[in-house]
Amino acid sequence: MITISEVSKWYGTFQALKRCSTAVDKGEVVVVCGPSGSGKSTLIKCVNGLEPFDEGRIVVDGVSVGDPATRLPRLRARIGMVFQHFELFPHLSVLRNLTLAPIKVLGRSKEEASEKSRRLLDRVGLAEHAHKYPGELSGGQQQRVAIARALAMDPVAMLFDEPTSALDPEMIKEVLDTMVALAREGMTMMVVTHEMGFARQVAHRVVFMDKGEIVEDAPTADFFAKPHSERAQTFLSKILQH
């Protein structure tokens, strides 16, 4: 579904990504972790072309992201993305947040989009908040709305960029539960996160990045049992202590 091969990216002279290669198969859940500044967010933003990259190739569902001939809006419409800071549209109601893109981008009718959006809101447990504005919801609720908004486009894959990093601890679980449910339904997911519990629970593979490089790319059980690299071992020992 997603193939990343030999991708490099520079910010001026600083190399943010160093020949990164990995892949996410259909129905697979891949967790990307690593210390901050390791390039994981940059990498996931390259997948839907929000960040350009300088070398290498990313192919999503048969479409090359870096190809200048690729119509990025069309590609992005099929890949859902959830951001660290939710990025709901504060001037629109929750329902309108969900229906806007299906109406404007996919050309769905208002009725069809509203009906589907209400079903999705119900699924993330927020049906009664449809008429509210994002600012009236808690962080956890906002992030669940953001997930529903991405799902409203019927994506073939979902990208999560640190979806729980901006949340208070007591709200992390509600968002993770929603993501676990999504993973169990067979959604293809690429998730940048520090939530190792989530990784253990649903990830098929874990990718570990450090200093712009993919240091480790292993099945979940292997990654937690015996990481090959010293850097991954150090990272895990730090993050799993508590």
Added chain:
Amino acid sequence: MLGRFDFDVIVRALPYLFYDGMTFTLTLTAVATAGGIALGTLLAMMRLSRAGPMSALAAGYVNLMRSVPLVLMIFWLYFLMPYIGQWITGAAQPVRVGAYASSIVTFTLFEAAYFCEIMRAGIQSIPRGQVAAALALGMNYPTAMGYIVLPQAFRNMIPVLLTQTIILFQDTSLVYVLSITDFLGAASKVAQRDGRLVEMYLFAALVYFVISLAASQGVRAIERRTAIIR
């Protein structure tokens, strides 16, 4: 001085002052505000675009307009517009453009430069993540601008835009240089005709003061109501 103050002059001139004068003042203010915001928003998007020449063109326009006195622009366009019109249409004679039409065009073009800067600040106040989220949903640039960025930018800037409109309302009095009968022009004409300068200019000042003050109070009320909850 006030002993000889003639209120009757004011009363008799009221229909002329308001029906002829104020109507034009308000029309000019409304048209220049609407046109200025539309053109200004376009200029702001050009200024913020990554295309170098577009950005430079908009920046040049804004800097030019903001560096020239408004009175000069009014004169300039009034005397030049007939020739510009001739040049564009290829007519044999300079195109006749009345003082009214000329002043409306001038104010729209001039105010666009100020509204551009306001809208630019408004657009820049929207977090980049909002654009990223819109693009990630498959929206193209115009859709993201039209439905996500501009509505928020506009709402954030409503108080500043309205304040600029109040300034514009006061500045419209400068059309007196073209002998146009705006509110101040009308008051001035009555004052000259009847030799009642004190009464007419005091009254004109009072009317501008009351309208501007009431409007700025209104802006403050709107400011409290339109804030978006984040």
